[in-house]
Amino acid sequence: RYTSKFADVFTVFLGIGGGGCVFKVENKLDKWRYAVKRIAVDPKNIDDALREVRAMAQFDHPGIIRYNCTWIERPPEGWQHDTNVEILKRMGSSSRRSVIKIFQMQFNDDCEFLYIQMQLCNYSLKEWLRENRSDSTRNLPRMKSWFKQIVEAVHYIHEKNLIHRDLKPSNILFAEIDHLKVCDLGIATERRIDEQTDTTITRTIIGSMLYLSPEQSSRYPYGSKTDVFTLGLILSELCVAITNRERSEIFDNFRHGIQCDRIQDSGTAKFIKKLTQVEPKDRPSCREMLDDLFLA
Incomplete structure (x- = not known):
């Protein structure tokens, strides 16, 4: 009889569609709640799928989502479909709608499932922005504190010789009030840097179109400064x-x-202008951003 660690160890409360499925679960033994990301992968591409795991496993930083463990499951034909149906039955209607398209995907018979267990955060910066649509909610000292936490996390990623490449509000989560964490390192890539230009040989358009840097959208080579531009946005x-x-x-x-003429504070406008220079070489590094008086 086939047994699944995911089915045996966790109780599923919530599912969210995305680059795979992210489940809010409770461990049946320790009663602690976690996020578990499930990714369907072709066995031939397992190394690509493990990129996120390898990136997360080496990180130990208060501004990056905490990684717990990972495992691979190879269910027999038909087993995953039946399990998906059972999970959907236990979910609320809103959660069910968010994952049903993912569950309806036709997986190959030899498809494997990569599970990544990580820290659970219930609220994203994207949700905060959607729910706070007036300028009166933009308390500048508070926004600067949030932003500094994000920059510190991205600086840590860059120090590990990686680029995030997909920074956006939905990938920035609240662990608690005023404590933010960067997540979704699935497309983080190792950078081979020319020390003079800080560029890589990477030319592929990877990341959310809305938050792409000029060099990403134009398929020019890019390096860590592409994350800096997105931070400016x-x-x-x-x-x-x-x-x-x-x-x-x-x-x-x-x-x-x-530049955006709606930014009233001159210091903020000046700082954003530094980060969003069209030429990557004209943007500061994350280390230089943290040393700037704006974030002091």
């Missing part, structure tokens, strides 16, 4: 409440060297 929406349509226009302007 995130800081701009921390400081100014914008609609989805405005966000798209403002971010596209940044990619073309046009």
